[in-house]
Amino acid sequence: MEIIESKEGNRTVLRIVGRLDTTTAPDLDSYIRSNQVADGLVLDLSELEYISSAGLRVLLAANKLMVNRGGMSVRNVQDMVMEVLEATGFTDVLTME
Amino acid sequence: MDIDPSKLTPMGQLNLKNYMEGKAVLEKLEEMTKDPMRYNTEVLMKILRDNKDTEYGRKYGFADIHSIEEYQKRVPITMYDDYAGYIYQMTEEGKTDLITSYHVGHYAKSSGTMGNPKRIPVSDESVAILDRYNQQVRTAIQCEALGLGWIEPPVINLIEAPMTTLKNGATYGAISGRIVLSLGEHLKLFMTSPQEALVPDPKTNTRYLHARFALMNRDVTMVVCSYISLTLEIMQYIEKEWRMLVRDIEEGTIDESIKMPDEVRRSLEAKVEPMPERAAELRAIFEKGFDEPVMPRIWPNMVIIVGISTGGFADYLRRLKEKYAGEGFRYLFPGVTASEGLFTNPLAMDDVNAIVVPDSMFYEFIPVDTGDPADIVTMDKLEVGRLYEIVATNFSGFYRYRMRDALKVTGMHNSTPLMEFQYRIDQCLDMTGEKTTEVALREALERTERSLGFDVIDFSAYPDASGDPLRYVYLLEPDGMPEGLTREEIAEELNRNLCDTNPQYGYKFEKGIFGRLDVKYVQPETYLLYRDLAISKGTASSQLKPPHILNNEMQRRFFLALLEEGQ
Known part of the structure; x- marks a missing residue:
């Protein structure tokens, strides 16, 4: 998995490339926490090919973490990942752009 | 008794008081078990008398009912939907005397994992019964079995009590939380977990708080949880995160990665100080690995674990013992308590059997194998080994209410059945x-x-x-x-x-x-x-x-x- 960071105004945009699974989810978790994103976070999932339970737990944790830090939203979700988000009820929990 | 009450902490004194009062309740319970139908019939008559002027009582003529048979003829068997309209008027419009004359200060949020939770009324009378058995009697059982060595805090309490307030001013939340909150100011005197974990903000990582504050305290004597799976979960968390937890204890910090609102973090940071000695002790324990049970080494004074471990939770208890607790602790299995009231209570430590409490509510039972309301019986007609669904008439406005829980009669104590929860009938x-x-x-x-x-x-x-x-x-x-x-x-x-x-x-x-x-x-x-x-x-x-x-x-x-x- 690769994480590509950019800025959109004050917001941090993280483009996640590859797979978010048991092996890679801790890396995204550490990245978000250690970079102390403070003014909003956007996760661009246009190149995310796969997400597992461990990856979803990281999204859930990040979503909570960002509540008082400008919020978190998700965009450009590929169909296969979107199916997982819908089936697990994450589309009700996450803000989709 | 070789203990000087004046030298006890306030919580130790409360436990001692609960012990003395609980002993008397336990003696009364023992007496009731010899003729449970007499006491259970008295309960029914009191409920009917007290509620004869409610809307429900007038509708079914409670004033003219003088026997169990008349009650069964006049009053229908019910489900939650039969009360939903009344409960809406009570909670949203503040109406009283609809289904109960007792003051309802709390509504229990029933545990629907994915469905809509219900609002189950819990009157002050029902809360008093819960307190009497959950605190007094259980304290007495523990003291009778273990002496007084454990009565001083601290206790690891994993029962959280998130509460909201309804339009009518009543509290709304899990019944387990309501029972814990009954301890009021005493809570902070005996719990290792801080207030921020007891009544948590939804964005707070309470797993960390329970684990970290428990680890800080070497003198813990007891763990209390609703389901035993929670204790297992906290120990699994400790095994996974012990390095971070120990470092935080050593430095008096809260790791930046732990989720919580800023104001909660500030409040908690004011409560923690560096504890290098305790951290060194814990590190030495954890560095030896988790192949041998660690709980007795983390908390050498621990003697009791309290938590539901029957039915679907039996396997969690096995795993907790095998992996973390070992065989040295004593267990109190709390019996069956639901939002609708307390059904059974343990009589002894380490015994999964619990006795039907004759003065908690009026009971009827439908055999699960037939599921036919026509086969309904009172507690004197139960057969050992058979499964039954409880039909409850309680002190909170439910009459002949089908609980949808299957309980097995595991034996008799005097003339009163022992029962163990098996499963949700609809599950x-x-x-x-x-x-x-x-x-x-x-x-x-x-x-x-x-x-x-x-x-x-x-x-x-x-x-x-x-x-x-x-x-x-x-x-x-x-x-x-x-x-x-x-x-x-x-x-x-x-x-x-x-x-x-x-x-x-x-x-x-x-x-x-x-x-x-x-x-x-x-x-x-x-x-x-x-x-x-x-x-x-x-x-x-x-x-x-x-x-x-x-x-x-x-x-x-x-x-x-x-x-x-x-x-």
């Missing part, structure tokens, strides 16, 4: 009348784990009617599988064992009505995700039950979306 797999309960599913899995030498984090099962013949599907989150063991082999063995644990299923499998069950693996952390998601949607952690039977489409979609790849 079974029933495609052709075979009624496969959670107990049967779990036992079949446990036998299979033992014979094939593997372990699972958790499991679920669901009925699959998409093909011919019908079949069940087990979902397993593996906790390490032996090399070469296939899902096919597990499915074969599991199917064989399920034929034994539910002979009705076995019969129908032999006849070809059912095909062999299937086994699928879910991804690592799926059950943790399920819990985290439910908690993020507002379910109290103390109410979360393992989703062992998937009967609704929402749950099924969740787990099927998280299968291991290639299935």
Whole structure:
């Protein structure tokens, strides 16, 4: 998995490339926490090919973490990942752009 | 008694007071067990008398009922929907004297994992009964068995009490939380966990708080949780995160990665100081690994663990003992308490049997095997070994209310039945009348784990009617599988064992009505995700039950979306 960071105004945009699974989810978790994103976070999932339970737990944790830090939203979700988000009820929990 | 009460802390004094008062209640309970129908009939008559002028009481003529038989003739058997309209008027419009004349200061949020939670009225009378048995009697049982060495705090309390206030001013939250809050100011005197974990902000990581503040305190004597799975979960968290926890204890910090609102963090940071000695002690324990049970070394004074460990929770207790607790602790299994009231209470430590409490409510029972309300009986007619559904008439406005819980009569104490919770009646797999309960599913899995030498984090099962013949599907989150063991082999063995644990299923499998069950693996952390998601949607952690039977489409979609790849 690769994480590509950019800025959109004050917001941090993280483009996640590859797979978010048991092996890679801790890396995204550490990245978000250690970079102390403070003014909003956007996760661009246009190149995310796969997400597992461990990856979803990281999204859930990040979503909570960002509540008082400008919020978190998700965009450009590929169909296969979107199916997982819908089936697990994450589309009700996450803000989709 | 070789103890000077004046030298006890306020919580020690409260425990001592509960012991003395609990002893008297325990003696009264023992007396009642000799003639339970007399006391239970008195309870019914009191409820009818006190509520004769309510709307419900007038509708069914409570004033003219003078016997159990008259009551059964006049008052219908009910379900929640029969009260929903009244409860709406009570909570939203502040109306009183509809179903109960007693003051209702609390509404219990029933534990629906995915469905809409109900609002179950809990009157002050019911709270008093809960307090009498949950605190006084249980304290007395512990003192009688263990002496007074444990009565001083601190206690690891894992029961959280998130509460909201309804329009009518009553509190609304899990009944377990309401019981804990009854301790009021005493809470902070005996709990290791801070207030921020007891009444948590939904964005706070309470797992960290419970674990960290518990580890800080070497003198812990007891763990109290609603379900024993919570204690196991905290110990698993400690095993995984001990380096971070110990570092925080050493430095008096709260790791930046721990989720909580800023104001909560500030409040907690003011409560922690560096504890280098305790941190060194813990580090030495954890660096030796987790092959031997660590709880007795972390908390050398610990003697008691209190938590529900029957039914679907038995396996969590086994795993807690094997992995973390060892065999040295004593256990108090709290009996059956629901939002609707207290049904059974333990009589002794380490005993999963609990006795029906004759003065808690009026009981009727429908045999589960027939499920026919025409077969309803009172407690003097129960048969040992048979399963029954409780039909409750309580002190909070429910009359002849079907609980939908299956309890087994495990024996008798004097003339009063001992009962053990088995499963939720609506929570079974029933495609052709075979009624496969959670107990049967779990036992079949446990036998299979033992014979094939593997372990699972958790499991679920669901009925699959998409093909011919019908079949069940087990979902397993593996906790390490032996090399070469296939899902096919597990499915074969599991199917064989399920034929034994539910002979009705076995019969129908032999006849070809059912095909062999299937086994699928879910991804690592799926059950943790399920819990985290439910908690993020507002379910109290103390109410979360393992989703062992998937009967609704929402749950099924969740787990099927998280299968291991290639299935």
